[in-house]
Amino acid sequence: YLMFDMDDGIVALKKQLIEKDMEIAALKKKLGQIQKANSLLTDLQDKVSALSPLKNTLTNDDILRYSRQLLLPELGVKGQMSLSNTSVLVVGCGGLGCPLAQYLAAAGIGRLGLLDYDEVELSNLHRQVLHTEKTRGLPKALSAAHALSRLNSRVECVPYHLKLSSANALYLIGQYPFMLYCSDNVPTRYLVNDACVLSGKPLVSASALRMEGQLTVYNHRGGPCYRCLHPIPPQPDTVTNCSDGGVLGVVPGIMGCLQALEVLKIASGQPSSFGQQLLIFDGQEGRFRAIKLRARRAECDVCGETPAVTELLDYEAFCGMAATDKCRRLNLLTAEQRISVQEYRGIVDSASPHLLLDVRPKVEVDICRLSTSINIPLVSLEERKANEVNLLKEKIKELKQRPNTDAPLPVFVVCKLGNDSQKAVQILEKMSGAELEQITVKDISGGLIAWANKIDPSFPQY
Template sequence: MFAAVDTKHQDLLIQNLENILNKIKNKTPLINESFQQFLNTKNGYLVSSLVSEFLEFFSLGFTLAVFQPGTGTQVHGPDRGNLAQDLGIVENENTRDGPLLLEVMKRCQNSNSREDGSSDSSLPVLHNLVTELPLLEAKTSLSNEAILRYSRQLVLPELGVKGQLNLSKSSVLIVGCGGLGCPLAQYLAAAGIGRLGLLDYDVVEINNLHRQVLHGENRQGIPKSLSAATALKQLNSGVEYICYNLILTPKIALELIQQYDIIADCSDNVPTRYLVNDACVLTGKPLVSASALRMEGQLTVYNYHGSPCYRCLFPVPPPAETVTNCSDGGVLGVVPGIMGCLQALEVLKIASGLGTSFGQFMLMFDALEGRFRNIRLRPKNQNCAVCGANPTIRVLQDYEAFCGSSASDKCRTLHLLSKEERISAQEYKKILDEQVPHLLVDVRPPVEVDICHLPHSIYITLDKLERKNLDCLNHLNRKLLEGKQITDEEMSFPVYVICKLGNDSQKAVKILQELSGKELGVLLAKDITGGLMAWSNKVDPTFPQY
């Protein structure tokens, strides 16, 4: 009986092998064009790498030879350590017992389950629409459990039972669950705020975790508002959490903001700041606003008991190309942590009835010097377009058009050059492959060049180009002369400019075009669209992203 079964399996295996061999003989491709295109993408690289690592973990790597039938060679997957790093998986003794594909599956399961593996129906609900909320129940006394939980702050004469009851009947909307919103939400929940609205349109990514301390490695890909609420519910289940997975727009801002007592702006873009400010003025809500960039932070409370609003101080938005966010300029993780804690302090003071210290002042924090400064603000502007004596803004407007930039915390995309003045990362790869003489100029700051760079580039920072630094111009001229001598070309020499995302490179091309034939030799300058991150996504998936 067993011999008959073995013979049947053997015949089936031989038949399958014969089919594969026939395909190879007939040169029938085992990888079609669409599959090959997918493999050339970042996601395709990760998927194929996961499959390769899975098979090699169980010593089945020989099965991958079918992907190169023409040569019959075995395909080896990427180094496991590099793949784990690309996926944001921190290797430990638990993860090393299985393939990385198992860790990816565990993350998916953890996103919908509790740590004990059981389903938790009490997890916060994610809202994609704004709905009307019921009024918070005003408590007249504290339970024994609440007295014990909040006992360390109840004994403060400035707060007491009355202040704690005020907190329990207050609602706060946090716009942005990132570096500022995480510590802010954490301390508001711990202090016993009655209702906490958490709004964010983005999902958790590995590069968030150095500063967005409510999220974790196992929550990558999960909406930030839901991730934050899940962590907060473990801290204080007595607080009501409302999660909004959406972009705050003029269409929904008034309906949403009018349902909360205090608004905290933790966004990282100018259009949202103007939108939140105008909506707070039109609905009569106090706005606790903070920002953090590099090693500096600011905090102000707007529209509270006669204090100026954001438009009073900044009636006109800055030029879009001058605005820097954390993605562009970087930030030390503890700096938004400090500013978010200070936001929490001011929100708690307002909600408890103590009032704020920053209605007429702006707090400036310099982390490098370890110094705080208070700057007195101008009084409320009677000519302000939204809160002045005769306001001209009575309805919310198009803030992206007003600011000339996107209402997104992601890196902005500038459009300073024509299509003819730019090339794609793939086109530049072709130039390298064909060994076409040229110069590649990297205009990033030295600290970014130290992270990663293309080996054949020369480095001239954008700020030195803008200042027309003589040493840099002489260095570039020497390189141009060397290139022309190699090619015996007297006409314009090709210069390609690269940066991280393709914004600064466009600025640099504009400068080089002005200098061509004057301070510099004749050159033809173009930038590489999308910069080094496009090179990583579309050409070399092993190139680091930051």
């Protein structure tokens, strides 16, 4: 009996040992995954280097992970293998780039190049869903790569913290079969388009602003490129981005998911739905509509029969604006027509009679305002709306009576950044002495953001 009890004890101990070995193996695997994810913190690319070819196979874990999409006849094992050996470059890890990269990683794309020169800010988080409060201040490309590695450690993420330029675009894009444009500035849009045409790559492009979004696939199966539709860049002062016009976070999320869908279809051998169509999403109405695009233009400068563009250009010079997603800074006035926030603070402290005119839309004034200002939106000045013009006349007349002087009343114009206020100064100068009493008009340079940064840190920024 004693021998029997000892044998049972040995068997039980061996069983426990096997279980512990399995636990250790599982912990080692988890540690390896964490270490791989954390290694991204030192793998940020600040220049373009050569990438090795992908040679992925489907493991048992992959089959289980992707089982629900493997069951689709449109995809199957062959399609999944194509995805796992496909590289995709995402230009812009923001409101569009985050959701599309998330779904591409979840679907098993083999390699994701993540390019962004910006860093994570608090104002990004309502729409850029890969970033968190803890990654504020980190490069967006790195923050995105770190989040994606936690989602799917099998996907190779290559974060690029660099500016896409004419010097590096062709070499970088040449290493990725698919390009996804998710940025928010005109020069980069033309740069990416031209580089894709010269490299023979399709470009899946989307945009989102306010409650609306657009998507199309350029340079695909004989379809047009971006230049076919927009041969001439827009004027700098007509371009609006999310920082200027706002955006509801879910809208770029929807458009980014649709971009991911088009890449997954094309990469797995299915036709794109938008090679010659523009998809327009109206979030306010909850509706989609597709517009058929004209065919490739034979006289297009980059993809036409006799192209004028055979190498990449200086796209900031071509477009007349900086290649940045930040709020643009216009320079419409001379130095004599502008004052700094410090100079305006001195005028306020001296109690010198003047009028402070805030030309932002009412929705922005509701967020924050300087208490002494009156609000007349720029659009009301442009359209000479009677009610607003009469309000301005009355206010000028009232203020001129206080010092009892015939001298022109000083009017200082403010907006968020000092862009719309410059336009307003030009309008008011034309109105002075004609539609209005004689006034002197100056723009407050840098607007309310400069006021918050340099004068009153408690003033809200948005």
